[in-house]
Amino acid sequence: MTCPAPLQLPAPERAADWLEERRTTLLAEVERRVADLRVAPTGDPQATLRRWNDIALALSDLSAIGSVYAQVHPDEEVRTLGDRIVQEASKVSTELSLDPALYAVFAELDPDALDPIADRLLARVLRDFRRAGVDRDEATRGRLRELEARQVDLGQQMSRTIRADVRCIRIAPDRLAGLPDDWIAAHPVGDDGLVAVSTDYPDAVPFFTFAEDAAARRELRVEFLNRGWPQNDAVLRELFAVRREVADLLGYDDWPDYASEVMMIGTGDAIPAFVDRIAALALEPGLRDRAVLLERLRQDRPGATAIDAADSAYYAELVRREQYQVDAQDVRRYFDFAKVRSGLLEVTGRLFGLTYVPVDPGQARVWHEDVATYDVLRTPDDGAGSGAGERIGRIHLDLHPREGKYKHAAQFTLAEGVRDRRLPEGVLVCNFPRGLMQHDDVVTLFHEFGHLVHHVLGGRSEWVRFSGVATEWDFVEAPSQLLEEWAWDPMVLASFATDEAGVPIPADLVERMRRAEDFGKGYHARTQMFYAALAYDLHAHDHADLTARVRELQERYSLFPYIADTHFHCNFGHLDGYSSGYYTYAWSQVIAKDLFSAFDPDDLFAPAVAARYRDTILARGGEKDAAELVEDFLGRPSTFDAYAAWLAR
Structure with a gap:
């Protein structure tokens, strides 16, 4: 057995040259291996799949390095190069997936000559070709190529805008009351006598949680919700249109139906049904805990009739401190x-x-x-x-x-x-x-x-x-x-x-x-269902005004009202990667609660159950359907029971 070596990464200053070298080498390898596969089929189905595996590995290598360096390298030119490499890898993948001659190589393989996992791979490869549109006419395949390239470009535009749009408010030092001492020490007063508070998480999250100044909290929350506005509004509008056209060309009712075909949930119309089920379960505990927040708010603002996201984190912290004897600032001292x-x-x-x-x-x-x-x-x-x-x-x-x-x-x-x-x-x-x-x-x-x-x-x-x-x-x-x-x-x-x-x-x-x-898990679940409904709805339907639809869905699902003149969708990055499937967080949580029921709460490290979980679920990757992996671990199909009990308590 060989022992593979890790990647030899470049020094930061050599990153651009290294990326270019890797790009050239990997693209040439893909081209050579694809040519060999087309002209010299092996006659051995297992060997043919191994050739395809070599191509997939080279493309994965290319896309992975491009994606990582696009997101993390300190040099903007390197990040831009990383984005270009991801685009190229996607373009090559699209070309291969739309090649009828290449598809024919796999369509002619005999699945009976394969071991079970290779047979599963062949089924997935054929499905991937079909979902790409390989069986459509040349004009349609050409349009699908254009749409896939545009989809990648739009997603990268959205991500770049969110990364770059770091906003801040500048406030007087005496408006920092309530914030931890170490946070204040890390935010010195500027030459203008003011302190800058940014929308980056290490600034914003403590500020939303601890800052006593309600006007300052609201000012920062508005900036936080408006990251990516207005640029990403137009980007998202086009991204949704691109995805709707892809689904239509491939014969699906809409994009959620296309995306859900390869999910556990199975169909697009099952998404709103699942969202509504969770929303209904969360309504009573959500209303109960929101009423507690509002009552606490009224101690400071008599006559208040509602509480929104500018105040909810702060008052949730007060409730936890006063009613549960948990002070997050005291808790922080244990978590260096x-x-x-x-x-x-x-x-x-x-x-x-x-x-x-x-x-x-x-x-x-x-x-x-x-x-x-x-x-x-x-x-x-x-x-x-x-x-x-x-x-x-x-x-x-x-x-x-x-x-x-x-x-x-x-x-x-x-x-x-x-x-x-x-x-x-x-x-x-x-x-x-x-x-x-x-x-x-x-x-x-x-x-x-x-x-x-x-x-x-x-x-x-x-x-x-x-x-x-x-x-x-x-x-x-x-x-x-x-x-x-x-x-x-x-x-x-x-x-x-x-x-x-x-x-x-x-x-x-x-x-x-x-x-x-x-405390608050009910209204948190309702907020998650707002996000899930938003991701589904914006992909399933064409809306002239995205902000107006965001407001409508927030009023339907969230237990906190919309804050005027904000545009949350423009910084909701999951609309790219998760597309219409943000429901997956709640879907996965239902399964996670069920998985956890197999562990002994008095000994979370019990070796037998930990090893069984590691080996039957994590170590198997995608070699089985998720439902089978879960059943292998639990000894039964997954149920809703553990999640429903957790939400109700």
Whole structure:
């Protein structure tokens, strides 16, 4: 068995040259391998699929490096080059998927000559060709090529605009009352006597949560909701039109029906039905908790008749402090970033049987000094934890904000893993503070790391198509949502969450935090259903005024009213990547709650169940349908019961 080596990344100043070199090499490899496949079929179905696998691996390599460097490199020219590389990779993929002669090579293969996983791959390859439009006439295929290229370009435009549109308000220092001391210390007074507060998460989230100045909170919230406006309004309008035309040319009722065909949910019209089901379940607890917020608001503003997003986070924090005895500022002192990062690695290493070995920055040669790189090893079966196990992947943690960097939190693929050929490599891109973190940030870090560990553990398939996080898109979030549970366990947190004196976070405080976290879950679920309905509706229907439709859907689903003159859709980046499928977060959460029911709440590290979960779900990548993976782990089909019980309590 060979032991693949990780990618040899360039020094930051050589990134552009390296990307160009990789681009030239990989495109030439794809061209050569495709030509061989066309003119010299092997006669062996399994061997033919392996040739296709080689092509898919080269294209994946090209797209992955382009995507990562487009989102994280500090040099704008390199980011632009990364975008161009993604466009080229997409163009080549589109050309291949619309090639009737290439399709014929696979259509003529005998599935009975394949092993079960290769047979599954062939079925997926044929489906991919059909969904691309290979069976349409040449004029239609030509138009589909144009539309796919335009869709990629529009998505990149949207992302660039969001990355670049960092807004700020400038306020007097005496308007910072309520904010943590370390936050205030990190925001010095400028020459104009004012303090700048940006819409980047490390600034905005604490400000929304703690700032006592209601007018300042509202001013920042309006700027936060207006990122990407007005540019992205026109971009989205065209993006939706492009997708509607694609669906029409391919014979689908609409884009959601096209996108849902390969999801667990199955059909587009099932999305609004699911959204309405969750919305109905969340209504009573949502109204109950919103009434508590409004009552607390009225103590400060007698006669108030409604509460919106400019005030909800602040008053939710007051309610948790006053009624649940949980002060988020007090909680923050237990979550020093460096300790949290170390704790995350220890927790996931113990849970999944992994060891993380730091890679010297000189050897890793990543794109920025903030990035921490680790080799991922399987812990030896003897439990010694010596780090002498097999290397199964490499991860790069890029966790702090900087200019031009991706503004949210996500896992990006740097390399897909292929058994004995390619080591899986993933990048975690987040925007956390460098000092003390809010517990919500800790939960987010665990969530996103769930994607990363799924990418690594699932990266040992023979086939690129099934490597890593390769399940149906509405299952992708379930393993990450499951991992959030470890960020709420008192014993788990006590292992790394300590104050400046080294005292662990008290178990009774964690229990109060959990009860306080349950406050508001109903109205949070309704907000998520607003987002899900928005993603579905804007793709399913043509609206002359996107902002007006956003307002209508917010009034229908969210329990918080629309804030005048805001344009949330322009910075809702999931409208690109998730398209009409934002419902997947709630769909996955239903499954995650069911998965968690198999774990012992008194011992979240119980080896048998942890290993079964790792091996039956994470390590299988996309080699089975998600419903089968879940049933393999639970011993039964997934149900709604655990989620409904959680939401109702």
